[in-house]
Amino acid sequence: MSEDHHSVWGMEKEYEFLDYYQDDCDHTFNRRTKILHYLNRVVSYQVVNNKIIFQCLTNQNEELKVLIEICSPYVFRLIMSARNEMIDRKTIMVIKQDWAKTRFNVSEDDNSVKIETKGLTIEISKAPWRIFVKNNGKEITKEGMVYWPSTECASYWPHRETCPLGFSVNKTSGEIRVFESFSIYPDEHFFGLGEKFTTLDKRGREVVSWNVDTGASTTTDRAYKNIPFFISTRGYGIFINSSFKIKYQMGSYSEAAYSFELYDNLMDYYFILGPEFDKIIERYTDITGRSPVPPLWSFGTWMSHLTKEPDPHASDNAKSIEAFAKKYERRKYPAM
Numbered sequence: 226m227s228e229d230h231h232s233v234w235g236m237e238k239e240y241e242f243l244d245y246y247q248d249d250c251d252h253t254f255n256r257r258t259k260i261l262h263y264l265n266r267v268v269s270y271q272v273v274n275n276k277i278i279f280q281c282l283t284n285q286n287e288e289l290k291v292l293i294e295i296c297s298p299y300v301f302r303l304i305m306s307a308r309n310e311m312i313d314r315k316t317i318m319v320i321k322q323d324w325a326k327t328r329f330n331v332s333e334d335d336n337s338v339k340i341e342t343k344g345l346t347i348e349i350s351k352a353p354w355r356i357f358v359k360n361n362g363k364e365i366t367k368e369g370m371v372y373w374p375s376t377e378c379a380s381y382w383p384h385r386e387t388c389p390l391g392f393s394v395n396k397t398s399g400e401i402r403v404f405e406s407f408s409i410y411p412d413e414h415f416f417g418l419g420e421k422f423t424t425l426d427k428r429g430r431e432v433v434s435w436n437v438d439t440g441a442s443t444t445t446d447r448a449y450k451n452i453p454f455f456i457s458t459r460g461y462g463i464f465i466n467s468s469f470k471i472k473y474q475m476g477s478y479s480e481a482a483y484s485f486e487l488y489d490n491l492m493d494y495y496f497i498l499g500p501e502f503d504k505i506i507e508r509y510t511d512i513t514g515r516s517p518v519p520p521l522w523s524f525g526t527w528m529s530h531l532t533k534e535p536d537p538h539a540s541d542n543a544k545s546i547e548a549f550a551k552k553y554e555r556r557k558y559p560a561m
Contacts, residue, residue, distance in 0.1 A: 253404050253474060253486045254388050262287060262307070263391030264354035270338060272331055275324065277340060278311070281354060283391065291390065296324045298343040299498040300508055302466075307392035307401050307490040314491060316466055320514040345498055354389055358461070360498055365459055369406030369482035387482040392490065403492040406484035409476050413459050415483070418473065419452035427455065431477040435470045454509060460500025464509055466493040526558050 254261060261284070268280045268288075279291040289309050294302040306312050315322075329342045340347040346359040357367045369387030387406040394401055415427040418434060422443040434451040453465035455473075465471060469489035476483050495512055499505040 253393070253402075253472065253478075253484050258397070259393040259395055260285075261388055261391065261393050262289075263388040264289065264291070266352035266354055267338065267349065270331075275327060275329075277331060277338075279338075279349070289391075293340065293347065294324075295327050295329050295340070295342060296495070296512075297327055297508070299345060299504075300495055300512070301340075301345065301347060302495050303390075303492065305390055305403065305492045307403055312491055312493075314466070314493060316468060318468070318513055319466055321512050356389075358496065358498075360460070360500060365461055365498065365500075366407050366410075366457070369408055369484065387479060387484055390492065392492075393486075400488075401490045402486050402488055403490060404484055404486045405492060405494070406482045408482050409480060410459060413457055415455050415457055415475050417452065417455035417462070419454075420448045420450040421446060422448065427473070427475045429476045430473075432473040432475065433470070434473070454513075456502060456505055460498065460505075462497040462499070462505040462509055464495045464497065464512060466495065467491070526553055 263284055264281050265284045265286075266282055268282055270277055270279045272278075275295045277293045277295075279293070281289050281291055283289050287309075289305065290311055292302075292304040292311055294304070296302055304312065327342060329340055332339050332341075335351075337351055338349045340349075344360060346357075346362075348357040348359065349355070350357070353370060355368045355370050358365045368389045370389050388404065390405050392401055392403045409428070413428065416425060418427060418432050421427075421432070422439075423430065423446055430446075432446055434453055436449055436451055437447050439445070439447045439449060453467060453471055454462060455475075456462040463485075465485065465487070467487055467489060469487050471488070472486045474484050474486075495509075497505050497508045497512075499508075
């Protein structure tokens with residue numbers, strides 16, 4: 226090892242080695258294929274009604290605005306545009322546009338800005354930028370971060386696993402994607418993201434939210450009904466207000482942090498504190514609306530068949546269908 230603790234074969238060689246591995250993972254933070262622009266430090270902020278607008282600089286020394294909206298004592302919304310615009314994109318997923326006025330307090334010291342409501346404390350480290358979320362003094366979660374020495378040491382690889390809030394630009398195509406990451410705690414587990422045919426617990430998985438025909442398969446992540454919302458056993462949920470393709474790496478690449486990457490230039494998500502699951506769901510559906518209760522008959526047994534004759538279970542075989550109905554009736558299944 227040399228005096229500056231870098232590997233003797235050189236920092237660039239180590240980056241190249243690791244980035245080729247990240248290519249195989251289609252890693253969100255691959256610096257070989259992408260230019261990463263993540264938040265570096267807070268320059269200033271202003272409070273406008275229930276919004277706190279941060280003026281920041283990225284690691285590329287670019288100006289970037291971040292808006293945090295206090296929706297309720299237990300919910301905040303974060304918006305960041307890679308184009309440095311304050312965009313409030315209306316989507317059909319959100320029905321609640323006007324929130325009742327919430328009392329909150331903003332304070333700062335040399336190191337951080339603190340936003341406090343009755344239920345939440347959002348603490349933003351100024352340099353480096355990093356969000357910490359607390360409830361009654363207890364840390365709920367915190368953003369992922371890069372390693373932060375004065376000179377990044379390539380042999381210390383964890384700094385390459387996640388970045389805080391930011392965006393990437395593909396070096397070849399120019400495609401922009403925004404990303405966010407949060408720490409994973411040893412006992413933490415994740416649930417949600419819509420209809421999936423894989424494990425209920427999403428920890429350790431990579432999940433792509435993009436509606437596709439599953440091809441009658443129930444053994445992959447391909448799904449018809451993706452929902453950009455998940456719950457953590459740490460007592461919070463995150464709803465991403467976007468219909469664009471989203472890639473979640475829920476500890477699939479790093480056990481230290483998870484990330485979500487939107488194939489878009491706008492990050493817009495709601496952070497929802499419970500901490501109980503039923504409270505998270507209630508506050509989530511405050512934002513998106515609640516489904517009406519389906520009719521009674523829909524709670525019965527549903528059946529369908531894709532095959533044709535001579536399959537004895539074919540849907541056009543009346544006798545077969547009648548036989549199934551009578552069998553369910555004998556077993557007292559709620560079929561109508």
